[in-house]
Every structure is written in C-alpha cells, then in structure tokens.
Amino acid sequence: MAAELDTSSMSDALVILGAAGLVIPVFARFRITPVIGFILIGVAVGPFGLGKLVYDRPWLNYVTITDPEALSIYAEFGIILLLFGIGLELSFKRLWQMRRLVFGLGAAELMIIGTIAAVVLSMMGQYWTGALALGFALAFSSTAIVLPISGTSSPVGRAALSMLLFEDIMIVPIIFILGAMAPNAQAEGWEGLLDTLWMGGLVILAMMVLGRLLLPYLFAQAARTKSPELFLAASMLVVIAASLATSVVGLSPIVGALIAGLLIAETEYHGEVEAIMEPFKGLALGVFLITVGMSIDLLTIWDNLWSILGAVLLVLVFKAVVTGVLLRLMGARRSTAAETGILMASPSETTLIVIAAASAALLIQPGTAQFWQIVTAIGLTVTPMLALLGRHIARRVEPAPEITTPDDSEQPVIIVGAGRVGRLVSDMLATHGKPYIAIDSDSDQIETARRLGYRATFADAARADAMTRMGVERSPAVVLTMDEPVLAERLTRKLRKLHPDLLIVARARDTEHAAELYRAGASHAVPETLESSLQLSEAVLVDIGVAMGPVIASIHEKRDEYRVQIEREGALDYKPKLRTSTAEG
DSSP states (O other), X not given: OHHHHHHHHHHHHHHHHHHHHHHHHHHHHTTOOHXXXXXXXXXXXXXXXXXXXXXXXXXXXXXXXXXXXXXXHXXXXXXXXXXXXXXXXXXXXXXXXXXXXXXXXXXXXXHXXXXXXXXXXXXXXXXXXXXXXXXXXXXXXXXXXXXXXXXXXXXXXXXXXXXXXXXXXXHHHHHHHHHHTSTTOOTHHXXXXXXXXXXXXXXXXXXXXXXXXXXXXXXXXXXXXXXXXXHHHHHHHHHHHHHHHHHHTTSOHHHHXXXXXXXHHTXXXXXXXHHHHHHXXXXXXXXXXXXXXXXXXHHHHHHTHHHXXXXXXHHHHHHHHHHHHHHHHTTXXXXXXXXXXXXXXXXOHHHHHHHHHHHHTTSSOXXXXXXXXXXXXXXXXHXXXXXHHHHHHHHHHSOOOOOOOOOGGGSOEEEEOOSHHHHHHHHHHHHTTOOEEEEESOHHHHHHHHHTTOOEEEOOTTSTTHHHHTTXXXXXXXEEOOSOHHHHHHHHHHHHHHOTTOEXXXXXXXXXXXXXXXXXXXXXXXXXXXXXXXXHHHHHHHHTTOOHHHHHHHHHHHHHHHHHHHHHHTTOSOOOOOOHHHXXX
C-alpha cells in the first residue's frame, strides 16, 4: 500500500514538473502568459479529463493527477508565496501612502459589487443569506493571476493592488460571518470573529516588533556564510513561521506572508530574498493554476452551456463597469479606469474558497455551488485575455501620453564592492552629482556603508540575475572595486557578453591583471601599483617646487602611456564602443 502511494505521488509530481517544463517555454516562445497553459493542463490531466479514462486504460494513471485533493496544500502555498513577494515589492512607507486607495477604493469596490450582486441574485430567487454569500464571493478578483500580469508599479498595477489587498484582508471576516449565518450556527460564530480579530491584532503587532529586531540579524548571518541554500532556508523559515502564526489565531496565512514580506522589504536583503524565492513561487503558482483547471468539467459546461456563458458574461461586464466607474470617480485616467476594470472583472481563487464555505454552512445548495465554481474557473481562465482586451480598449479610449525616456546619465552607476575603494568611488560620484548604488555580498561591509550614509544594498554580483535586478541594462557604467581578481575577470566577461556597449571600469592588482581584464572586455582597468606610483611621483614633484599644472599633465600623459602598453600586452581583440551619453558625462 505504501509503495502504491509513493508511486502515485511520484507520478503526480512528474506530471506537474513535466507540465511546467512544457508550458513555460512554449508559451514564452509565443509571448503568451503561461497561466492559460497551466489551466489547460489541469483540464487535460484532471479527473474530468484524461482521469475519466484511467479505469479503462490504466497506463493513463502515469500522466494524470490521481489525487487532486493532495495538491491543494501546494496550491495554497503558491498563493502564500505570491503575497510574500508582493510584500517584498512594497514597504510600510509605500503601504501607508496607499492607505486611501486600499481602504477607500478597495473597500468601496468590494462592498458595492458584493451588495449589488447579492440584491440581483436575491431577486432571481436565491435566499438572501445565500445571495449575500455568492455576491461577495463573486466580488473578489484573482490576486494570483492579476498581479503577475499588471505588476505593482504602473497606475493599473497600483489600483489593482489596492483593491486586492483589501480583499485579502476581508477574507477571514467574510468567512466567519458566513459561518455565523448558517442555519445551525449559534452566537459563538460572532464571538469567534471578535476573538480572532483581537488575537490577530496582537500577533501582527508582535510580528512587526520581533521582525524589525530579528530579521536583519538572521539574514546577515545567512549572508556571511555565502551559501545560497542557507539564504533560501532562512527565507522559507520566515514565510512559513509568519503564515503559521496568523493561521493559529484564525487569520488567513496569506496575511502573515504579506507582513513577512513587508518586514524583509525594510532590510537591505530584500532584493536577494526576492530573487532566490522567485522560482519556487512560479512553480507553486503553476500547481494552483493546474488545480483550477482540474475543477472544470467540460461535460457539465456543455450540458449547461448557455446559462454558464451567460453568467460568466454578466459577471465580467458588471464587475468591469462598477470598478471602472469607481476609479473614474476617484480621479483615475479614462485609460487606467478602463484597463483596470476589465482586468479585475473575473472572479478569484478566493471565490472558490468562499463558495465552499457557504456550501458547508448550508447557505447554498450543492448544485448552485458547482454552477458558480465552474463560472469562476472559466473566469480565471480568460483573465489573461481580459488583460489584452483591457490594454486594447485603454489605447482606444485614451492614447498613452508621450513619455520621454531619461538618458543613461540619470540612471545610477553600479559599484560592485562597498569596501574602502567602493566608498571612495561613491564619494567622487556624489561630489559631482552622479547617482550610484553600491552592492556587496558581505553583510558587514553593507552595514558599515549604510551606517556611514552610503546608498548600499546586499546583492551577490556573481549570481546570474543580480546585476539584471539592479538595472544594469539602464546603468551608464559598472565599477568593479572588489579585490578578487578571478571574480572581477568572470564578471567582466559576463557583463561584456550581455551588454556590449556598457562602460566597465575595473580595479586591477597590477599591470598583468589589468591586461587580463582588458582581454575579458573591460573598458578601463586601473592597476593599484600604477596609481600608487603616480601619486608618489606627484607628491614629490610638487614638494620640490615643480608647478602643479605641468605635474598633473605629465601624470595624465604617463597614465595614458601605460594604458596603451597594457592594452597592447593584453592582445585586445575587442574594444567596446562606449555609450555616447556616458562618454560625454
């Protein structure tokens, strides 16, 4: 029996990994979001797809999901990681700045849509408690699908984020209220809600205090080990501990995950945590989308085709209109209101949770629950297409304003290394009004630099995605200041391959190392021994009475002479063409 269970679990894991390996590259090739692909895979391998044929063809057991319920915990973990990622992109300061949108726009959107939908369903014959449950269930929009499409920095993304954050906050109160409205519920339902709220408040306060004290120390220790595995383990520990803490007192685990992300966003390690968690978040969200697809019964849809399609269309149009009107009333542009309204029109994964809670509380019949679950699943499936439709309509409603792209000189110079040399380069850039960002994988150096007032953050430049995350494609220059010759050569070669026009200035130990850096593609390699000799010469010449002007001119001449010699010795095959704006700057 145990062996059979292990084989079943293993085949399910292979189906999921195979789906990810197939869906992500194929849909990326055609520039289509993989959301649709994962949902279609769920339809195909689920109990209503090929799973129906397993009894007649046992070999299909190896390419289908045999136990859909076993995936639910992984699907929920995907949502937890998504909210954790949202927290990393925000901060308490930014969240406070969004309070008007979250508790104004977000509250108005949920309450108005939920109330109107409940009234309409009640007029159609649904008992008022069930109508209220279904109305608010349909008012939710999909955090898991909408935010990866919209992002959080654009006007559409900020509006969507504010509404989704309020919806996530309201999940627990709504489910508690549904339980209290159940025919067999007693007063304990309302008392349980109050207990959850005050205990949840205490837990959140404790998390914020302890997080600010402990998280910087925890990630600093992980960073000192130079071990990505330990960094990942620390990140997972924080996410799971925060989610469990809020779950224990009755709050949703996604609340804990969001707060954990917000707390880490206040530290200098948030970029590294975000990068190291990204692959796991993507895979877990893929599992969630597969579970959505597995809930779609194509035969049931065919038998009730017109009523289901009519319900889907009514929900999408109704939510899009109400959301768009609310955004316009709050001052949003016509294009932003139209695109956000259409993007937020579909129901949510939370809709499925609320419908299940209402069914368990006997507020709606099982057949009604199944009907609206299918409507929700179809709505989730078409969300990416709604996003495309929203962008198209937004362009027709109001052309996008002309945006002037700033030149490279307005982007920060990336200084790799926050030690003595890196801080000196930072001082010189700041003196001349040039923005910079210093990065280092040594947490002690980062702590020292930040304490001294430098703009520095934790990042391991040796990681493939670290420099991309820092915006190297827009940066006017990268300065390599670390005293690690092998790493400097490797990083120079990698940057030159990916960014042929990038200005790369590297610190070299001596002239031989400088020649190696030129061969790797450095724009300038500055040997320490040469510069110290030139500075000694300058000091002695000035002190013995030689005028400063001729001394500086001769120093520059000698530096150029050595540079030409080093380049010649390095047998330079490729001299990068520098960006015009950088050369002039």
